[in-house]
Amino acid sequence: MIKHKAYKFRVYPTKEQEEYFAKCFGCVRFIYNKMLADKIDYYNQTKQTLNNTPAQYKEEFPWLKEVDSLALANSQLQLRTAYSNFFRDTKIGFPKFKSKKRDNNSYTTNNQANLIEIFDSDRYIKLPKVKRLRIKCHRKVTEHIKSVTITKEPTQKYYISLLVEYEKEQPNPNLSLENGIGLDYSSPHFYVDNQGNKGEYPKFYRQAQDKLAREQKKLSNMKYGSNNYAKQKIKVAKIHEHIANQRKDWLHKLSTRLANNYDYIFVEDLKMDAISKLLHLGKATSDNGFGIFRNYLKYKTEERGKLFVKIDKWFPSSKKCSFCGEINSGLTLQDREWTCSSCGKHHMRDINAAINIYNEGIKQITVGTAGVSLSIL
Secondary structure (H helix, E strand, O other), rough: OOEEEEEEEEEEEOOOHHHHHHOOOOOOOOHHHHHHHHHHHHHHHHOOOOOOHHHHHOOOHHHHOOOOOOHHHHHHHHHHHHHHHHHOOHHHHOOOOOOOOOEEEEEEEEOOHHEEEOOOOOOOEEOOOOOEEEEEEEOOOOOOOOEEEEEEEOOOEEEEEEEEEEEOOOOOOOOOOOOOOEEEEOOOEEEEOOOOOOOOOOHHHOOOOHHHHHHHHHHOOOOOOOOHHHHHHHHHHHHHHHHHHHHHHHHHHHHHHHHHHHEEEEOOOOOHHHHHHHHHOHHHHHOEEEEHHHHHHHHHHHHOOOOOEEOOOOOOOOOOOOOOEEEEEOOOOOOOOOEEOOOOOOOEEEEEEEEEHHHHHHHHHHHHHOOOOOOOO
């Protein structure tokens, strides 16, 4: 089975390489905006879609020849994908013009003819038009490199993401239905499982909130565009980067532990954006990264041959009595405990919901074994 995964390493370009990367960032942004503008003008005039390519613009803008042609081609593919997504589902929105201030500075190139390689004891990497880029590899890359993406972060650090391809046999472990866990999302506790255990997310953003506020206040009092403004902006970006790294590290460790310990993991298919807006929990929801956590669980369980099952978001996990199945239609968000009017069982809201998620997941697995199609992601 052909599998793909990504590595992310920090790179240390020279001044000349930084200048080249800046040209690439500008050119891919320019060609994207130019092609999008021409598509819009052509459609307004003819009501047809313009099939333009970066090669058409190199005569008029010869400086486009100075950068990697595959970077421009990937920018074209990004625009094509954005167009296709819009016509497939208008809710996604029409493609937007790229901004130097709003969008990331990055470009992607492909490993054509195997020109991209890591060499000299994993200390350098060779890229198209960049012969010797210093890299810090914290892992050995033995797989075939498909493509690379160079990114300049707001902290002025440079990173390279390697998409690699490799063959791996699909693991076939002996799964046990008894070795499963149901997770109910909880804003204060991150999650509560069907055994009453809580995730207890450390709230990294709130820990750094005061320091971040001080640095942002200093930034707001500085003259926009000055050298001091640029230096302070990097300080603020470094705090955000530190928080994001803490969050990713914690989520990776927790998801790895759960994927190792359980054969089946059941989670509700909640829309985190809707929760943050409708329930006024934007800061808490953005801080804990539960949506990212579910993505980590998904691919880590798949790698181990185990199952990650999303339960339908309309399933009444909180309102259903896990003991007798009675639905408490009058339950509100403020009710953290409730007693079933049918059987008299007293419930802690989150634990009861996690038990229902677990039971529903087991039910789906059992029915799926009998031949019913499941939504197992």
